[in-house]
Amino acid sequence: MREVRRAGDRGLLVEAASPHALRAAILAADLPGVTDVVPGEATVLVVASGGLELLERRLRDLEAGDEAPAGRSVEIPVVYDGADLAEVAELTGLSVAEVVARYGAAEYTVAYLGFSPGFGYLTGLDPALRVPRRSTPRTSVPAGSVAMAGPYTAVYPSASPGGWRLLGRTDLVLWDVRRDPPSLLGPGDRVRFVPSR
Incomplete structure (x- = not known):
């Protein structure tokens, strides 16, 4: 039995060891009243039009495996000329070429979307590349910037x-917003970064 908590008037927040697997199980169960299922890092938000008490009981006992269905494969071309690339190399003890090679060798998974529309938190970053956030954030990061912090990488939409x-x-x-769906990336998608020049 998993933990389920209320999240506002129309939502339930469900603890999950594998949020993508639980999301797939919820969608497959076609539970009445469910209008949206949003995975997070260790939870799934289930939004419903009503009947939260019954839905809460069903979610506590819903069978879900550990494996999530594979998402789409997305290749993102990258020009590696970022303002922090040299600093990342210095922080990791690698050369710039090694940082780029290790970064491009991994396959990433969109764990969840957040921060801003279309911002996918991608997991799968090589542990050797994990560096902290900047001590002073920038007031503006351009759209399309490929970035990383801690265990995540992302593209600013x-x-x-x-x-x-x-x-x-x-x-x-x-x-x-003219695309359906508007976000290029969705939870569970697999992403590779490919040098574009």
């Missing part, structure tokens, strides 16, 4: 403040 270390940039549009 729009210009915004940010304290992550900038490795490079991409021309891909991560968020477009």
